[in-house]
Amino acid sequence: MKLITVKRETKQEKRYTPKMGELLTRVxxxxxxxxxxxxxxxxxxxxxxxxxxxxxxxxxxxx
Structure with a gap:
C-alpha cells in the first residue's frame, strides 16, 4: 500500500481571457x-x- 500517490483529475471550469471573454474549458x-x-x-x-x-x-x- 502506497502512502503518497500522484493523481490526475480533469474537470470543466469557467475561465475568462481578455481576448476571448468567458469560456468553458477542461482543466x-x-x-x-x-x-x-x-x-x-x-x-x-x-x-x-x-x-x-x-x-x-x-x-x-x-x-
Whole structure:
C-alpha cells in the first residue's frame, strides 16, 4: 500500500481571457495525495479550443 500517490483529475471550469471573454474549458489538475486525501497541487493546465495545452496562469476564474 502506497502512502503518497500522484493523481490526475480533469474537470470543466469557467475561465475568462481578455481576448476571448468567458469560456468553458477542461482543466487538468495534478495533485499529490496522502492516504487518498489531496494535500498539494503540483501543476494545472488547460486545453484550448484548438487542442493546444496552456498553463492556467494566463487566464483567471472571473472578470
Amino acid at each position: 487538468t489538475y495534478i495533485r499529490k495525495q496522502f492516504l487518498s486525501i489531496p494535500y498539494k497541487t503540483l501543476h494545472r493546465y488547460r486545453e484550448t479550443y484548438y487542442g493546444e495545452i496552456k498553463d492556467c496562469e494566463a487566464c483567471s476564474l472571473a472578470r
